[in-house]
Amino acid sequence: MNQIDQFITHLGAEHNVTGSCHLLQVNGLNIMVDCGIAQGKDHVIPMDAWPVSPSRVNYLFLTHAHIDHIGRVPELVQRGFKGEIIATHATKALLEPMLQDAMSFSDMTEDQASKILETIDDLSWGFEYDQYFDLKSGIKFKLGRAGHILGSCFIRFEIPNDSSETRNPFPAISTVPPVISSKARNLPINHSKSKTQNSFSIVFSGDLGASNTPILPDPDIPEPCDLLIMESTYGDRYHEDRKQRTKRLGEILTRALFDGGKVFIPAFSLGRTQELIYEIDRLVGASLLAKERGLTSTRRSVGPLCPTENKYQGLTPGIPETSEPPVISNECEKSFNSTSEIPVFIDSPLGLKITKIYSSLSEYWDREAKEILRNGDHPIDFDHLYAVENYKDHLRLMEIPGPAVIIAGSGMCTGGRIIDHLKAGLEDPKNDVFFVGYQASGTPGRDIIKYSQRPGGYVNLNGEKIFIRAGIHTLTGYSAHADQNDLIEWVQSMPEKPGRIKLVHGEPEAQQTLKNRLLHLGYVV
Numbered sequence: 252m253n254q255i256d257q258f259i260t261h262l263g264a265e266h267n268v269t270g271s272c273h274l275l276q277v278n279g280l281n282i283m284v285d286c287g288i289a290q291g292k293d294h295v296i297p298m299d300a301w302p303v304s305p306s307r308v309n310y311l312f313l314t315h316a317h318i319d320h321i322g323r324v325p326e327l328v329q330r331g332f333k334g335e336i337i338a339t340h341a342t343k344a345l346l347e348p349m350l351q352d353a354m355s356f357s358d359m360t361e362d363q364a365s366k367i368l369e370t371i372d373d374l375s376w377g378f379e380y381d382q383y384f385d386l387k388s389g390i391k392f393k394l395g396r397a398g399h400i401l402g403s404c405f406i407r408f409e410i411p412n413d414s415s416e417t418r419n420p421f422p423a424i425s426t427v428p429p430v431i432s433s434k435a436r437n438l439p440i441n442h443s444k445s446k447t448q449n450s451f452s453i454v455f456s457g458d459l460g461a462s463n464t465p466i467l468p469d470p471d472i473p474e475p476c477d478l479l480i481m482e483s484t485y486g487d488r489y490h491e492d493r494k495q496r497t498k499r500l501g502e503i504l505t506r507a508l509f510d511g512g513k514v515f516i517p518a519f520s521l522g523r524t525q526e527l528i529y530e531i532d533r534l535v536g537a538s539l540l541a542k543e544r545g546l547t548s549t550r551r552s553v554g555p556l557c558p559t560e561n562k563y564q565g566l567t568p569g570i571p572e573t574s575e576p577p578v579i580s581n582e583c584e585k586s587f588n589s590t591s592e593i594p595v596f597i598d599s600p601l602g603l604k605i606t607k608i609y610s611s612l613s614e615y616w617d618r619e620a621k622e623i624l625r626n627g628d629h630p631i632d633f634d635h636l637y638a639v640e641n642y643k644d645h646l647r648l649m650e651i652p653g654p655a656v657i658i659a660g661s662g663m664c665t666g667g668r669i670i671d672h673l674k675a676g677l678e679d680p681k682n683d684v685f686f687v688g689y690q691a692s693g694t695p696g697r698d699i700i701k702y703s704q705r706p707g708g709y710v711n712l713n714g715e716k717i718f719i720r721a722g723i724h725t726l727t728g729y730s731a732h733a734d735q736n737d738l739i740e741w742v743q744s745m746p747e748k749p750g751r752i753k754l755v756h757g758e759p760e761a762q763q764t765l766k767n768r769l770l771h772l773g774y775v776v
């Protein structure tokens with residue numbers, strides 16, 4: 252087979268970053284990789300226009316549990332999908348809370364939603380990384396660590412080549428022109444030299460993590476393959492180095508809390524929230540170490556710290572308590588020394604559920620996080636971290652004065668509890684807002700950043716005009732996505748060049764920039 256990508260239809264995220272959904276049609280099987288919702292201006296192919304109906308999809312692979320990769324699974328099930336859902340164990344654990352939350356915004360009744368969740372649970376299977384497993388028709392697959400969020404994977408398919416062209420019942424994928432990928436799809440591919448000519452191999456990268464992502468190991472090195480379908484979200488960007496970023500987080504948190512105000516961090520519940528808690532935990536730990544070494548005299552006072560009488564009672568963490576002092580080695584992290592006792596609130600029921608799952612699946616952590624745990628600390632928990640689960644406590648939190656750090660969703664301020672905090676706190680210059688993720692155009696998050704630069708700038712929140720007088724900060728690098736260098740390094744880590752690379756999951760400019768760099772390095776793209 253020389254034109255393998257004739258058998259791949261991109262049903263979403265071919266030239267944008269949300270709505271991931273790819274259909275691989277080989278050896279009589281319909282194999283889907285991800286089934287996510289589109290966000291903002293992005294679009295996906297409606298299921299009615301798919302080349303196969305959901306009931307004929309045999310396998311659905313999920314690379315990870317972000318909603319732009321799994322959000323349409325309930326609809327897929329409603330429309331008759333009854334194949335197998337394949338993911339890592341951690342992704343399977345994350346499916347229920349993520350989809351339950353997503354369905355709570357739909358017009359489904361609770362009963363309908365719980366039936367769909369039950370069906371998804373029945374159909375889905377958790378798999379280990381690094382092992383080959385068999386599908387029907389002699390196809391094998393293996394999952395590799397993608398380092399993006401907990402449980403994220405890239406997928407390698409090994410497809411036997413014997414007479415597959417004649418056996419494949421879907422040779423005429425071009426009968427659905429609107430969903431055909433691109434002109435490049437007729438390019439011949441070079442077969443990988445290290446493998447037999449009796450099979451061909453395809454790797455779907457899913458979303459790849461940046462190197463040195465907190466908590467997670469870096470992406471695994473992929474085996475050689477004939478075709479690599481690779482994400483390109485940040486194909487034209489470079490992230491701030493993690494050490495620099497942590498230092499900056501400590502410095503601006505210290506500054507922001509100096510006057511007793513609140514810091515609001517709108518954050519996505521899965522991935523970003525846990526990364527932030529981990530980084531703040533390290534910063535807190537570093538300051539405790541500084542105190543132990545007699546360095547307390549260098550600390551600035553920030554007014555009333557966490558009081559001795561527990562006014563936060565009831566807002567208790569749902570994650571394990573720490574008992575031993577943490578072991579910290581990074582000098583740069585000491586910049587957080589004046590904020591070590593300031594309360595940090597996770598005001599997000601979904602964020603809390605996900606944090607508990609992150610906390611409990613330590614076998615998926617990187618060496619650093621495991622080492623911290625071995626030394627008696629819990630890397631995603633600290634003494635002044637509080638969980639705000641129910642709405643009553645959320646209202647209580649609104650009344651509590653600063654200083655405080657409040658992490659709440661949604662990440663782009665399009666809804667959720669962050670809206671209440673911003674409505675109450677955005678007009679107070681003592682407060683600060685830290686944006687740690689991409690803010691799509693047209694979202695309140697993007698407007699706050701934009702209009703904070705102008706005198707008299709304001710934002711509309713739920714129809715209310717709120718002036719932006721709080722300090723507004725944007726921290727880059729908390730993206731959980733590989734940047735251009737990470738993507739290039741990942742491809743270069745393969746023992747052999749892939750036969751061909753097809754870029755997906757990126758804006759056209761990002762794809763073009765990454766493509767040029769790959770072409771320059773001698774890859775077929």
Ligand SMILES: [Zn+2]
Pocket residue numbers: 315317320399458
């Ligand atoms: Zn993702």
